[in-house]
Amino acid sequence: MFNGLIRELAFVKSYQNNTLTLNAKYKPNLGDSIAVNGACLSVTQIYHNGFSVELSYESRTHIAIENFKDYVHIEPALKFGDRLDGHLMQGHIDAIGEIIKIQNNQNGIDFYIKAPKDIMMLIANKGSIGIDGVSLTINEVFDDSFRLTIIPITFKETLFKKYTIKRRVNIETDLLARYIYRQIHHKETLTWQQIDQISSLY
Numbered sequence: 001m002f003n004g005l006i007r008e009l010a011f012v013k014s015y016q017n018n019t020l021t022l023n024a025k026y027k028p029n030l031g032d033s034i035a036v037n038g039a040c041l042s043v044t045q046i047y048h049n050g051f052s053v054e055l056s057y058e059s060r061t062h063i064a065i066e067n068f069k070d071y072v073h074i075e076p077a078l079k080f081g082d083r084l085d086g087h088l089m090q091g092h093i094d095a096i097g098e099i100i101k102i103q104n105n106q107n108g109i110d111f112y113i114k115a116p117k118d119i120m121m122l123i124a125n126k127g128s129i130g131i132d133g134v135s136l137t138i139n140e141v142f143d144d145s146f147r148l149t150i151i152p153i154t155f156k157e158t159l160f161k162k163y164t165i166k167r168r169v170n171i172e173t174d175l176l177a178r179y180i181y182r183q184i185h186h187k188e189t190l191t192w193q194q195i196d197q198i199s200s201l202y
Helices: 058-060 117-122 152-157 174-187 191-200
Strands: 006-017 019-023 033-036 039-047 050-053 073-077 095-102 111-115 126-129 132-141 146-151 170-173
Touching: 006 050, 019 039, 033 050, 033 111, 117 170, 117 174, 132 170, 170 174
Parallel strands: none
Antiparallel strands: 006 019, 006 073, 019 050, 033 039, 033 073, 039 050, 095 111, 095 170, 111 146, 126 132, 126 170, 132 146
16 A cells, blocks of 8 residues: 655666666665556565566556656555555556646646546545545546646655646546445345345344
């Protein structure tokens, strides 16, 4: 699990044969989970100035892989007892969005992101969302897009300062929203045997 607070901007040394090699100050252990632009990946090799992670077919087909160049966001997995400052994230990317508008406002910079319609029901005004691994609050929802306001400190400390229109980004919807939607829309009728089993627990 992660909380969407970026530990470091790591430099992409190479990406080949499904292996991403990063130069970073953070020193993980072999097998550790690391969120790279929001995607949970496992450390497969360690070097004196960085580490490598391997991407499965599932990961490669569900993330904006073209962004594995220059710098990427990294966040190590939470440890028991760690402070939770963002919101709980799994590092499982739901979809790829596209930045369609960037606009300055009095409190920061607004980013408008277009998302696939099949995840829009999981996106709610004032709800949480992960964009390239950054925990953010949704400020406005439209038919096929949503608006985020990036405050100055987040803009400065993340790659959002380099983002431009048409850039694709990794989207992770809120964990609770996913489970609630599943429960509401995939209800199963209990059999009498199941009811008896539940009753026997009391």
